[in-house]
Amino acid sequence: MVVGLVVTAFWAMLPAYVPNNAAVLAGGGRPIDGGRMWGDRRLLGDGKTWRGTAVGTLVGITLAAGLNVAAAPLGSAIGLSLPTFPPAGALGLAAGAMAGDIAASFLKRRSGRARGAAFPGVDQLDFVVGALLSAFVFAPGWAQATFTLGVLVVIVVVTPVLHVGTNIVAYLIGAKNEPW
Numbered sequence: 001m002v003v004g005l006v007v008t009a010f011w012a013m014l015p016a017y018v019p020n021n022a023a024v025l026a027g028g029g030r031p032i033d034g035g036r037m038w039g040d041r042r043l044l045g046d047g048k049t050w051r052g053t054a055v056g057t058l059v060g061i062t063l064a065a066g067l068n069v070a071a072a073p074l075g076s077a078i079g080l081s082l083p084t085f086p087p088a089g090a091l092g093l094a095a096g097a098m099a100g101d102i103a104a105s106f107l108k109r110r111s112g113r114a115r116g117a118a119f120p121g122v123d124q125l126d127f128v129v130g131a132l133l134s135a136f137v138f139a140p141g142w143a144q145a146t147f148t149l150g151v152l153v154v155i156v157v158v159t160p161v162l163h164v165g166t167n168i169v170a171y172l173i174g175a176k177n178e179p180w
């Protein structure tokens with residue numbers, strides 16, 4: 001029962017998890033802030049690019065479309081009713097994850113953290129908060145049905161573990177500059 005909840009929560013958040021990793025692989029090119037400063041610091045920094053953000057969002061939406069096809073056959077094979085993603089829900093999760101990460105960079109720069117500096121807690125949950133908030137705004141009925149209290153609790157507990165693990169792997173294979 002708990003395993004089912006964890007699998008369902010992970011599935012429902014995949015279109016929010018994958019965009020950040022896709023952005024790391026696709027990143028580069030023009031920064032979103034165009035190099036702008038606020039006081040003596042950058043607004044967002046060179047780590048938030050148009051290309052990374054666009055590719056991350058598109059990958060998340062495409063993944064959601066693929067999950068929609070797989071949900072019924074895979075769900076019946078493992079005896080779970082896996083959620084599918086309406087377009088507004090998929091967009092909300094993917095774009096919201098990117099927006100949450102961008103908002104965190106804004107907070108990092110304002111609090112004097114250089115690009116790439118760790119911000120424990122915020123680094124692990126920024127994209128979750130962004131993804132869930134925008135899913136609830138873009139597709140409220142779907143989000144309420146999908147992200148029940150139990151699913152939300154699992155997401156908040158499991159995501160930081162996944163995030164830390166994924167980033168260590170990304171660092172070890174050379175895809176990321178820092179292991180966080």
Ligand code: CTP
Binds near residue numbers: 101115
């Ligand atoms: N990236 C990107 N666009 C985004 C998010 C990430 O291009 N919207 C790419 C950048 O190349 C970035 C890398 O993914 O350097 C790692 O992402 P992240 O750790 O979020 O950025 P940092 O470089 O650590 O910068 P910050 O301190 O602002 O988080």
Ligand code: MG
Binds near residue numbers: 116117178180
């Ligand atoms: Mg970083």
Ligand code: K
Binds near residue numbers: 101104123
């Ligand atoms: K980040």
